[in-house]
Amino acid sequence: MIDMSGFYQVVLPYSEVILVLVVAFFVISLTKKLIRRFLSTTGLPPDVQNLLRRIVVYGLWFAVLMYAIHELKLEEVFMPLMGASVLVGLAVALAVKDALGDAVAGIFLLLDRHFNIGEEIETMKYRGEIIDVTLRKTRLKIGDGTIVVLPNGKIDSSGWVLHEKKDDTST
Numbered sequence: 001m002i003d004m005s006g007f008y009q010v011v012l013p014y015s016e017v018i019l020v021l022v023v024a025f026f027v028i029s030l031t032k033k034l035i036r037r038f039l040s041t042t043g044l045p046p047d048v049q050n051l052l053r054r055i056v057v058y059g060l061w062f063a064v065l066m067y068a069i070h071e072l073k074l075e076e077v078f079m080p081l082m083g084a085s086v087l088v089g090l091a092v093a094l095a096v097k098d099a100l101g102d103a104v105a106g107i108f109l110l111l112d113r114h115f116n117i118g119e120e121i122e123t124m125k126y127r128g129e130i131i132d133v134t135l136r137k138t139r140l141k142i143g144d145g146t147i148v149v150l151p152n153g154k155i156d157s158s159g160w161v162l163h164e165k166k167d168d169t170s171t
Helices: 005-040 046-071 075-095 099-111 152-158
Strands: 120-123 125-134 139-141 147-151 161-162
Touching: 005 046, 005 120, 046 075, 046 099, 046 120, 075 099, 099 125, 099 147, 099 152, 120 152, 139 152, 147 152
Parallel strands: none
Antiparallel strands: 120 125, 120 161, 125 139, 139 147
């Protein structure tokens, strides 16, 4: 008679991980839809909503990955790789630090709502009407019709002056 206990000890963790991955896929998909529905009621800009949704989804997938690694007893293989990936991530972050700084500043500018599209601001050496604010850039239309694209990090660090809208109906 063949001893099947060894077979089950080998196969059981893999079947559990596969089941967890399938369930996680559906749960994370549902969570993503619920987060999208909730965030659409908050009035946050679409860029910020997308960023928050991605952070939650990536965090959930990371937890599922950590569970799978632990359950399959692959820590000895993956932990050094994760350490190396952290170092690579730091190197990439240093390489794109200005873009990341602009994105973080953009999040704060969008959340704080110190100024809105259509308002006139003066920042750095430019004065003009705001025509677009994204995560990384703000676009101003200056007096001569030129569109100036400014990084949000520079606007946030240098400050700005918000001017009252000119009343076009006055004579």
